[in-house]
Amino acid sequence: MGAIAVHKFIQSGIYVATSTARPTGTSTVAGKARKTLALSAQETGETVAFSSLPASRAIAPSQLKGKFVFSGKTSADSVTFGGTLELPAGLDLSKMQSLSFAIGNIVDTVSVDAKREGKNSRA
Numbered sequence: 455m456g457a458i459a460v461h462k463f464i465q466s467g468i469y470v471a472t473s474t475a476r477p478t479g480t481s482t483v484a485g486k487a488r489k490t491l492a493l494s495a496q497e498t499g500e501t502v503a504f505s506s507l508p509a510s511r512a513i514a515p516s517q518l519k520g521k522f523v524f525s526g527k528t529s530a531d532s533v534t535f536g537g538t539l540e541l542p543a544g545l546d547l548s549k550m551q552s553l554s555f556a557i558g559n560i561v562d563t564v565s566v567d568a569k570r571e572g573k574n575s576r577a
Contacts (some may be wrong), residue, residue: 505544
């Protein structure tokens with residue numbers, strides 16, 4: 455059996471764990487894997503900023519498109535996503551709230567304002 459990695463998360467968020475496999479005694483990479491981990495404040499023991507979870511955690515996508523460059527890599531890949539989701543009851547939207555999400559292993563965070571609109575800091 456190989457090495458076992460253990461990490462205790464103390465802050466909620468979305469993390470990408472990466473594992474690299476190498477044959478014993480070499481530095482040659484035989485394989486690489488990534489896993490996206492979404493950890494809630496409830497799982498890390500943090501105080502939650504709402505009174506109850508939403509009835510549904512489903513996201514209703516309205517737009518998903520991407521642009522990918524596979525040869526030459528002269529420009530960056532891009533993914534655009536639009537959708538709606540139910541927010542938890544008791545969430546104070548008079549204050550800016552952060553919402554993190556991931557598509558595959560790409561993680562982004564948007565700020566949700568009092569109008570319940572998400573604003574990406576890079577937009």
